Amino acid sequence: MKRQTFQQDAFEIARHKLRSGALSRRDFIAALSAVGLTAVLRPGAAHAQVGEIVVCNWGGAAIDAFRDAYGIPFTEETGIEVVVDGAGPSTGAVRAMVEAGNVIWDATDGGMTDAAVLGAGGYVEPIDYGIVDASLVGEGMAAEYGIANYIFSNVLAYDAARTGGEPPAGWKDFFDFDKFPGKRTMCKWVQGQLEAVLMADGVRPEDMYPLDVDRAFALLEPYVEDIIFWESGAQSQQLLREGEVVMGNIWHTRANLLRMENPDLTWTWQNQLIFASAWSVPKGNPAGAEVYNFINSSLQPEGQVTLLRAMGNGPTNPAAIGLMTEEDKAVYALAPENLKDVLHVSAAYYAEHDAEVQNRFLDFISR
Amino acid sequence: MSNFRKWALALTLPAGALMLAFYVYPILQVLALSFTEPEPGLGNYAEMATNPAIRRVLWTTIEVTVPTTLLTVAGAYAVALALVQMPPRRRGLALFLVLVPFWISVLVRAFAWITILRRRGVVNSGLESLGLIEEPLSLIYNQLGVVVGMVHYMMPFAILLLYANLSDIDRSVIRAARSLGARRMAVFWRVWLPLSVPGLMIAALFVTIFSFGFLVTPALLGAGRVLMIAEYISVQITSTLNWGVATALSVTLLTAVGLLIFAATRHPALRSALEGGRK
The missing domain is CATH 3.40.190.10 (Periplasmic binding protein-like II)
Structure with missing residues (x-):
């Protein structure tokens, strides 16, 4: 598609x-x-x-x-x-x-x-x-x-009704399946996906590029079964709306629409990935x-x-x-109060590596 | 050549020219690209043969296509067999119902299946309320979901193909079997089924070839977990600009389909079925 x-x-x-x-x-x-x-x-x-x-x-x-x-x-x-x-x-x-x-x-x-x-x-x-x-x-x-x-940016959107009292505060929580059980959704198009994984593992924004793809895959591997990969914005919204997933790495515009529909479905700017x-x-x-x-x-x-x-x-x-x-x-996305531990996704990196990393990612998630 | 034949041949020229310009020529371009992009040589085919990711994509395509074909043909055969036995008026209605899905886009059908199969979908909540399951079953966003969606898409095609074929079976043969004392099951196994083989083969061939090209259904119902060849090619063309590998894969797919059809037409029963009702 x-x-x-x-x-x-x-x-x-x-x-x-x-x-x-x-x-x-x-x-x-x-x-x-x-x-x-x-x-x-x-x-x-x-x-x-x-x-x-x-x-x-x-x-x-x-x-x-x-x-x-x-x-x-x-x-x-x-x-x-x-x-x-x-x-x-x-x-x-x-x-x-x-x-x-x-x-x-x-x-x-x-x-x-x-x-x-x-x-x-x-x-x-x-x-x-x-x-x-x-x-x-x-x-x-x-x-x-x-x-x-x-x-625009990729943000951590979540279903507050199902994440308990404490809201997830960034990608570290996104990949903490013990603390926050339930399925996740990530995007099939790779930009902004591996960054989230590496941020969860403590990689700092200034050290992010070039991406350590192997490290990201190794970290993601145990969870792939519990992740549904969206390919269109509408689909990402639907997955959260219908309770298919409890958290998602989705575009902030879709997160905003979700919150308008249902205040329980909200997002954090923490760790947003800016494009x-x-x-x-x-x-x-x-x-x-x-x-x-x-x-x-x-x-x-x-x-x-x-x-x-x-x-x-x-x-x-x-x-x-x-x-x-x-x-x-x-x-x-760029309002000063929203710029908490954020990452500016590197267009320069992807200009050189998008094709390769995208194909590796598609292969990895479909194994 | 007779005058009539010459005229008949001349009349096919406009259609032939159209095919050459808008079908054959682009395919030749694709063929050329596969040998020249990004540099001349067989590099793309070598890449295709050695890249494990592409092998996995091909394997996934086969893994989805085989059950899709078997389930579609089996289901469609039952429906087509029922259709040919129906009184004409009821058959008209039944055929209409078979045709209804044709008017619904592939996208809508995929979304309908999502509604039915998702975690809180009709099937899971039904089973849960009956107390048959505790946890929702994973019916979608995996190969199972893709196969369900593809079988549903292919059913009308296979039913119509089989219906046309079964309608051609000489009913006096069936009556003869009955009058000679064969039971219903024996009539089915020893008369209907052998006579349906060409139809079944055509339907299976058609569904298999069609399944190789599925794009929307696996993308939506597989949600990234089921990567089939058409989607892979599409990504390489539109987004990664890997045109060389994409065209090499397209050429390979086209060749495989061509060989499949060629092999099928070598089978005499199938050839007669493909050539239609020349009795």
């Missing part, structure tokens, strides 16, 4: 909220624009030669909504058509498109690792920092081939440098906070925190 990305899952969450009325159509579209499901370009300068901008992301149903609400007004203003393709810019899809010499996407929404992998393969352009303002995003979020458009998502520009993108104006506009704090409120995807622009309420900060 296709690897579900966080981005794809974020779209599903927003669509679900829209359907159930928790999100207005306007907020929905605004939220999607921040993950690149819509493209909002600043009017003005030098747009005349570009006819359209095509953004690729992970959801399809938002295309009509976008065209009505943003595409048409924008086109009236600047003459530039904006098209959203929900085909899913997996690294395989980007590579296929670039190799076929038929690139139709201007910007793709993938992880920082994807950006680096695609960059190393020569499938994406280096971000043009002559146009894109790298100072808009926090430290370490502007890379050669990708610039972070939002933040950055990123924009990349496929090599030979049709709109050329114009796409960088779009990227700049997506990094403005207002839109990023709108996205946070709608889906929990955190701003990469540090200025955004000034616009947040306490409620917003409670779901923002």
Whole structure:
């Protein structure tokens, strides 16, 4: 089955909220624009030669909504058509498109690792920092081939009704099956999984990379029978909701949804594993440098906070925190009060080792 | 060649061209990639033969496919046998019920099985309330769950194949057996079953080939614990960019399926069944 990305899952969450009325159509579209499901370009300068901008992301149903609400007004203003393709810019899809010499996407929404992998393969352009303002995003979020458009994390979610009086306080407790009996769920996609195992074993964040995969496997081995491996965000939520597991290593957006459904299902920021998502520009993108104006506009704090409120995807622009309420900060991975013993997952490490570690992990868990 | 034949041949050209462009050509591309990516040579095939992880994936695929095929064909045979004996009106209704699952997506069916088989699912809570079990049984997120989901998916196909085949059996042979004093069981074992062999073989072949390609069902019902070849290939293509190994595996799978079909068509009874009702 296709690897579900966080981005794809974020779209599903927003669509679900829209359907159930928790999100207005306007907020929905605004939220999607921040993950690149819509493209909002600043009017003005030098747009005349570009006819359209095509953004690729992970959801399809938002295309009509976008065209009505943003595409048409924008086109009236600047003459530039904006098209959203929900085909899913997996690294395989980007590579296929670039190799076929038929690139139709201007910007793709993938992880920082994807950006680096695609960059190393020569499938994406280096971000043009002559146009894109790298100072808009926090430290370490502007890379050669990708610039972070939002933040998300893997957290320890648990069922407080079944973990007894003392809540689990981090990955050490996650793997303590004597203290907290019951099944667990972890993700089948390896990034952020072995880190949790090694943190439980006392590896400090600064010593985490390169990952000691063998050590992690040895520690995980006795428990594999008691772990269900999720592959989509919805599935991780379902496993906790239905009581199939008592704890999970899941995306914080899904943990947040669980808590809204049932206060017993909650999560701890302790030991959260932080990821950055990123924009990349496929090599030979049709709109050329114009796409960088779009990227700049997506990094403005207002839109990023709108996205946070709608889906929990955190701003990469540090200025955004000034616009947040306490409620917003409670779901923002980078709010200072949430940064307890955390790990920033290394995109650089996975850019080199993802394929190998992913395959070893799939083999290990299916033995 | 007669004029008619020439015309008939010409009429197949558009369809043939379409097949060449959109089927044969991409397959040749896959074949080429398997020998050239990331570097020219047989490296991908060597990797496939020596990588223990890939061997495990292949073994898992076989381990799931064999019970799936046996259970599907056995179950479908019972249903198809019942279908051919039914009065026409009831048979119409029964065939309709067989077809219903065709309209439900594979994803929905997998989720339905999760609801039935999970820890607090229908089966486990039923058994618990009857006092038959203390702890919930692990019916899902393992090979058992995958086989259940796959058998359910394959049943309608196998039933229809077997039904078509059993309908072709000359009923006067059955009547002759009965009139010569054979009991019901003897009629089944000595007349129905031998005459069904081609149908059973076709159904088994079809289910086996189809099972090699299962992706969604093992991914959802196996939850990471059951890694079959289609999912492995999919991961290598979309996410690890290991296109060389992925295409080599695809080519191998295609060759294996081709050989299986070729071997099957060497069997005279099967060949006549495959060629249809030329009596």
